Amino acid sequence: MKRFTLFFLILSAFPFISPAQQTETLISGEVHHGGFGALLFGVTSINSEMVYLRGSRAAWAITFREGHTLNIGLGNYRTDSGFDATGWQVPNIDTPEMRMNYGGFELEYLNRSYKLVHYGIQATVGGGDVRYRDRNIELDRTADSFFSLQPGANIHLNVTGWFRVSGGVYYRYVNNVNLEGTGNSDLSGFSAVLALRFGWFP
Template sequence: MDMGNVMKWITASALCLSLAAGLSGIASAQEAQTLISGNVTHGGFGGPEIKFGTVAGSPGVWVGGRGGWIINATPNHAISIGGGGYGLVSDHLAGIQPAGSENLYALSGYGGFILEYTNRSYRLAHITVSSLIGAGAVLLRDKEYETVNEDENDPFFVFEPSLSIELNVTHFFRIAAGAGYRFTNGISDFGYSDSDFSAFTGTLTFKFGKF
């Protein structure tokens, strides 16, 4: 190989390496942009939750669970992002029944994204404000034959804000009791409407985690 070509190749390679190193230095000097910056702290929790309300005017009980990721908590303020899901465990005769029978019962569940704000969690008792936004469905259960036709369901949108008083039991365990309102939209089958599932709710929550 001609020595002149070799020198040209070496020179070009050196220039490319220098340019790459320079660009890398510039990129490393610029910190990546993020939604949450600074010294980010993390926590989290999970646990069972019981909800009390009404279904078509009769008392109803929903059982489920929720969890959340706590971001940058301070003694005065904390925000958590998470989700939850709940199922109706109380018996409710469906709004429509076959002639001469009362075997059909309502079966329902819902869940979604939960955003929660906690105020002054260092206090023994403190306040939390949360909102759930998600979806659910109403189905029918034949109590006599213990069957559920999952192909026939009535989906709905749900929005549920609530206010709770939370108690610090230990450093890793909290209990919260609260009240809210469940708004539903889209229910129109099986003899039900939105007004049958939209109702004031009471909640009892058990949280285990790092707060």
């Protein structure tokens, strides 16, 4: 009997309890998901030479309210043409041609991605390597790895529901290079990149 009375008192108290306020969150409303892959074509400056770049990207796209989109994925970039070693002073070996590739984790923000033309900013954090094109060159060290950070900004054009074109300017910061014929400042520099994006854009 006592248990029944206690249960009744608790139950009767519920109408007097004020409803809890809705919890405020950083992300609210509908969230849409998609993804895309991209082919990259660009030009950059390495060892004071103009060098062509090629690469690819893959990303998970998350669109929040008001068209704010976050792309999370991976990207890679590589030199499509060689470049000469700079300040070469190794006796009995001609100035060699070099190649470079780099990439890593990419994070990109798009503002109002539903607009025909919109803008975004991105950053790539990772690493890469630089090497002599001739792996048989008679040196103890023929390649080296490095850390890279590449922030940038893009302008995007929505061509169709599944195809977008973007053009951007990036700055590549390279650190920890220790290889004859190049250095951190030689591999760092601006790039202009055109991207062809194919996928499902939320």
